[in-house]
Amino acid sequence: MQRRLSKKYRKGANYYKACQQLGKQHLKVGRQRRDWAIQQAQALVASNDVVAYEDLSVSNLIRNHNLAKSISDAACSQFTDFVDYDGQVWGKAVVAVGIGKLPRKRERLGRLPPLLMKGNLIQQAASMNQ
Secondary structure (H helix, E strand, O other): OHHHHHHOOOOOHHHHHHHHHHHHHHHHHHHHHHHHHHHHHHHHHHHOOEEEEEOOOHHHHOOOOOOHHHHHHHOHHHHHHHHHHHHHHHOOEEEEEOHHHOOOOHHHHHOOOHHHOHHHHHHHHHHHHO
16 A cells, blocks of 8 residues: 555545545554453453563663564553453453562572462452552
């Protein structure tokens, strides 16, 4: 669609028609991505009692010019918003774990840090929802 638009004469009626078609196509793709993210978030929350995800700073990730477009297209922050919302609606515990709270080395991954132990996580999530 974008290529067809670039071939049109800028002040012509066909250019404006192509602009309208391109806008509709962008809306359709955006709505499809949003719908898919909502469905995945609902499935994730429905299948688990406790959901914990790493709270990433998307604005800092986008600074990498090689991955910026892919990260923006993935809509990470929008997905986490949907997960938070679904957790509140269904009364499930959803916790965003900060970057500094996770173990960094592979050797330490076998043992969960105290924050991620099931009892503490559920208590913390319950206190956050109140």
